[in-house]
Amino acid sequence: MKNIMTNTLRIFGRNKEFFYLITVQQVLIFLLMSFLLPYTTAHNVAVTDLTADGRGAVTAEAVRQLDGVNIVDIKYEDITSALIGGNIELAAVIDPDGSVRLISMKETEIENAVALCIEQSTGKTGGSAVVNEIPEHGMPVSNSLGFMIFKTLTSGNLLAALLIKERNNKMKDRILLSGVGTGKYIGGMTAVYLFFMMLGSVIYWLTGVILNFDFGMRNSLGFLLVVFSANVLSVSLYVFASAIAKKEDSLWFMGTFVLMPMALFSGVLFPYEYMPDVMKAIGACFPQRWIQNGISAVQKTGDIAGAVPYVAMVIGLSAVLFIIGIVMSTPKKAHPAR
Numbered sequence: 001m002k003n004i005m006t007n008t009l010r011i012f013g014r015n016k017e018f019f020y021l022i023t024v025q026q027v028l029i030f031l032l033m034s035f036l037l038p039y040t041t042a043h044n045v046a047v048t049d050l051t052a053d054g055r056g057a058v059t060a061e062a063v064r065q066l067d068g069v070n071i072v073d074i075k076y077e078d079i080t081s082a083l084i085g086g087n088i089e090l091a092a093v094i095d096p097d098g099s100v101r102l103i104s105m106k107e108t109e110i111e112n113a114v115a116l117c118i119e120q121s122t123g124k125t126g127g128s129a130v131v132n133e134i135p136e137h138g139m140p141v142s143n144s145l146g147f148m149i150f151k152t153l154t155s156g157n158l159l160a161a162l163l164i165k166e167r168n169n170k171m172k173d174r175i176l177l178s179g180v181g182t183g184k185y186i187g188g189m190t191a192v193y194l195f196f197m198m199l200g201s202v203i204y205w206l207t208g209v210i211l212n213f214d215f216g217m218r219n220s221l222g223f224l225l226v227v228f229s230a231n232v233l234s235v236s237l238y239v240f241a242s243a244i245a246k247k248e249d250s251l252w253f254m255g256t257f258v259l260m261p262m263a264l265f266s267g268v269l270f271p272y273e274y275m276p277d278v279m280k281a282i283g284a285c286f287p288q289r290w291i292q293n294g295i296s297a298v299q300k301t302g303d304i305a306g307a308v309p310y311v312a313m314v315i316g317l318s319a320v321l322f323i324i325g326i327v328m329s330t331p332k333k334a335h336p337a338r
Contacts, residue, residue, distance in 0.1 A: 004180065004188025008162075022158060022193070023200040030148050030204050043110040046074040046082065046091040051098060059094055062117050069110065079103060081300045084217075090114060141208060141215050141223070146268035149291050152201075152230045154255045156238030159193040161251060163242040163329075173331075182330040190235050190322075197231045215299075222298035226307050229314040230291050236318035236325070243328035262286045287314050 047060040064071050074082050079091045083105045090111055091103040100118045102111060141148075163186065166172045175185055205224045208215065215223045241254045263269050265279055266288035272280065283289050294310030 002188075004175070004185055005192050008189045008192040022155065022196050023203065026151065026155065026197075026200040027204045027207065029151060030144065031207060043090070044070050044072045044088040045110065045114060046072045046079060046088045047094070048074065048076045048079065048091060049094045050076065050096055051094055052096065059092065059100065059118055062120070063092065063114055066110075066113055066117055069114070084299065084302065087299075092118060141213050145292070145295065146263070146270075148227075149230060149268045149288055150259065150263045152197075152227065153234045153237065153259055153288070155197055155231075156193070156234040156236075157251055157255070159190065159235055160238035160242035160245070160254075161248045163189065163239070164245060164248050164251075167242075167329075168247070176331065183326050186239060186326055186329060190239060194231060194235050197234065198228055201227045201231060217299045217302060219298075219302065219304060222304040222307055223295060225304060226291055226294040226298070226311060229294070229311045229318075233287055233291075233314050233318045233321075236322040239325035240321040240328075241325075243325045263288050266292065268292055287317055290314050 045063060047063055049057065049060070060071060063069060072082070072088050074088065074091070076093065079088075079093070082088045083091065083103070089104065092114060093101045093103060095101065102115060102118075104111060163172075166175075172185065176182065201224065205220065205227070207213075209220060217223060237254065237259075238251070241251060245251055245253075265283035266272070266286040267275055267280075267283050268288045268291075272283065272289070272292070275283065290310040290313045294307035294314075297306035297310065298304060300306065
């Protein structure tokens, strides 16, 4: 396998566009989307009514009318975890006496507008509080996360193209005739490709740490762990695709007619909580939803262990696809004539 990896690295090294497409371009796109997308989304605000007569409905409706505000339904006991995870920026808690408390991780640009709106609708305010659970951060990653997951999963395209190219020009046959098994052949090429994919993810993560990006979690290593699982899934998907596709041009089908619909149903491109129940049930079966849930679990619990079940599901599916791809790519032995 070492010779296969060396040869693969040599092939990729001769292609000047490879390192740019698989590592540099990914980082640039993710960073660009991280900076641009936060300014195109509404501010998530939770309004929790603790009154017995439900008078908080008036306040909630008043806040809902504010431009650029999205009301999120969250229980009182879940407010802190929602703030830490970046699911909401601000929580307005209506106490039993009708007064309102504003709770946030830090001062936000929407807080004054919400406070004024509440005061005009109820005439009562109970001050504000800042939950100092995590330090102040810069650009939130969550807004571009769905795009990042989709783009990561489609990044294995170049690996599949190389596998198909070597199969069609008989290079694969010559390598297998030297005694190298199909598993070692594909495994060696995949290992090199996966390394550079993960390198791109590490560079993006390190850049985010240096620029103080808001990963929505205490330990951003959990974010990197889940992204690594997406890298593994990507190469496995395209190893499987390379075993099915006859030509390199056919690989566009994987991204357009397989990964794109899966992304839509799994809610990584659109808010999952607003989707119909039927679409949610379908989307829950797709690995993009598992990746999103893994990151959300780390954001909510602050512990990498929360993402382990979802990462295990992604790795398990990856292993199945990878094995099927190898089996389908293994030449069938010719039976001797009788």
